[in-house]
Amino acid sequence: MTYLKAAKKGKLSVFILNLTTNQNVTSTSYQDVSLETGYDTVVDQYSATLTIDATNNRVTLPAGKFYLDARMMTKASSTGTWGSEYTWYSWDGASRTVVGYEGREVGSIAIGDPHKNEHARAYIESDGTEIIGLQVKRTNTAVEIEDTQYDQNSGLGRCMIWRIE
Amino acid sequence: MSYTPSRPALGYIQATAVVASTSDSVVFDIPNDMQTTDSGGQTDLIDNSIIVMRLSRDNDGTTSRSDVYYANSGLTDFKYRGRMPSENNNLFQISEDAFDYASTVEPTNARSAGTGNISFTVESHCRIWRLNT
Numbered sequence: 001m002t003y004l005k006a007a008k009k010g011k012l013s014v015f016i017l018n019l020t021t022n023q024n025v026t027s028t029s030y031q032d033v034s035l036e037t038g039y040d041t042v043v044d045q046y047s048a049t050l051t052i053d054a055t056n057n058r059v060t061l062p063a064g065k066f067y068l069d070a071r072m073m074t075k076a077s078s079t080g081t082w083g084s085e086y087t088w089y090s091w092d093g094a095s096r097t098v099v100g101y102e103g104r105e106v107g108s109i110a111i112g113d114p115h116k117n118e119h120a121r122a123y124i125e126s127d128g129t130e131i132i133g134l135q136v137k138r139t140n141t142a143v144e145i146e147d148t149q150y151d152q153n154s155g156l157g158r159c160m161i162w163r164i165e
Numbered sequence: 166m167s168y169t170p171s172r173p174a175l176g177y178i179q180a181t182a183v184v185a186s187t188s189d190s191v192v193f194d195i196p197n198d199m200q201t202t203d204s205g206g207q208t209d210l211i212d213n214s215i216i217v218m219r220l221s222r223d224n225d226g227t228t229s230r231s232d233v234y235y236a237n238s239g240l241t242d243f244k245y246r247g248r249m250p251s252e253n254n255n256l257f258q259i260s261e262d263a264f265d266y267a268s269t270v271e272p273t274n275a276r277s278a279g280t281g282n283i284s285f286t287v288e289s290h291c292r293i294w295r296l297n298t
Contacts, residue, residue, distance in 0.1 A: 009297035010174040014215060014266065016244055040244070042266045043215070043296060075256055108258045117259075152276050154257040155233060155246030158264060 013048040013163040016040040017059070017134075019156070021146045025074075025084055025138045030096075032057040033072070033086065033134035033145070033159075048163050058091055058133040059161070061126035068122040070134060070159040074105040075147040082107040083139040088122040091131040099124050099132070104139075111139055134159060176214070176293035178270070184284045187274035188220055188234040188249070191285050199293055200270070207238075207271040214293040216270060218263040220249050221288035228252040229279030236265040236291070238273045251279055266296075 020034035037054045051060035068088045076082040083106040089096040100122020124130060136145060146157055176199035180191045193200065193208040201209045210216075218236040231251040247263030255278075263272075270291055 009212065009295050011297055012215065012294065040242070042264075043213075045296065071261060079256060105259060108255060150256055151243050153231070153233060153278060155248055155261065155275075156243035158244045160264075 011045045013044045013046040014042040015044075015050055015161045016042060017052075017159040017161070019146045019159060021148045023145045024142065025136055025145055026142045028137055028139070030087070030135035030137045033136050035059070035134075046163050050161065058131050061124070061128075061130045061132060061161070062163075063126055063128040064163045065125050065165040066123070067162040067164050068100060068120070068124065068132070068160070069162065070103055070120040071118075071157055072103065072105055072120075072136060072145050072159070073147065073151065073154055073157040074143050074145050075150050075154070076107055076141055076143045079108040081109045081111055081140045082143050083111050084136055084143050084145060085116065085139060086120050086134060086136040088120055088124075089133055089135055090124060091133055093131075096133070096135065174295050176295060178208070178291050178293065179287055180220075180272070180285070180289040182285060182287045184225075184282050186230075186282050187277050188232050188272040188285070189274045191220060191272040191289055193270050193272075193291065195287070199295075207269050210268050210270060210293065212295040213266065213268045214295050216263075216265045216267060217292040218247055218265075218270070218272065219260065219290060220247065220272060221286045221290070222249060223284045223286050225282070225284035227279075227281035227283055230281045230283050231255065231257075231278045232274060232283060233276040234263055235273045235275055236263040237267050237269055237271050240265065240273070246275055249283070253279070
């Protein structure tokens with residue numbers, strides 16, 4: 001019988017983006033999620049650095065492989081029918097290409113397409129020049145993301161970039 | 166023959182069920198080789214880990230009580246909060262994980278709304294990514 005005594009451990013760099021607070025989402029077409037400069041470094045075992053372009057709301061990834069996981073805090077002014085949908089996208093300098101699975105937050109009344117839910121998740125590889133961003137749209141009535149009126153009762157969005165290799 | 170079994174890079178720990186007004190009373194003390202001891206509500210992990218915590222409640226009939234929580238005490242950044250909605254209509258109807266990177270786990274209430282007790286279940290759990298730090 002053989003077995004591995006040593007504990008197996010992983011290696012990660014985990015970052016959380018800073019989103020602009022109180023962003024109005026008024027369109028059913030995707031719009032950029034506004035980013036602020038800087039980011040949270042949760043742990044950084046790869047000594048990785050993100051380059052945040054807060055003017056164009058995009059992030060340049062260093063070389064490596066990445067898992068992207070975004071949860072968007074979304075709020076409307078009532079308990080009616082509302083929601084937001086959001087995705088990660090890659091940017092080639094001219095256009096967006098959606099990457100990964102669409103995330104969604106739903107208000108207190110169910111809306112269509114129940115297969116959509118939860119976090120926006122994606123996998124992407126970078127040669128050091130890959131540029132990504134987040135985009136969001138409303139499903140029904142206008143909503144607000146990163147709202148600071150009710151953030152005590154909900155927490156704020158957690159848009160994470162994990163370098164996994 | 167005795168040996169030390171290997172521990173995988175991923176872990177899953179659970180809390181004892183408890184009926185309480187807030188998540189402060191939830192303790193991850195069910196034996197698991199990913200953790201060591203618990204004291205004062207805090208559980209020590211074997212290694213520094215990414216922690217994704219999700220607290221669970223049963224159909225406890227306390228329809229108005231919600232709980233927003235952190236995975237450890239001392240956290241203040243709203244991005245790290247988890248969420249347990251009530252059964253009432255409210256603005257936030259979806260559960261959400263709490264998040265942290267630490268060597269401890271201690272459910273900590275950040276904000277509650279409504280009144281009454283919540284019946285936290287044994288399905289409250291943390292997913293753990295053990296890191297080589």
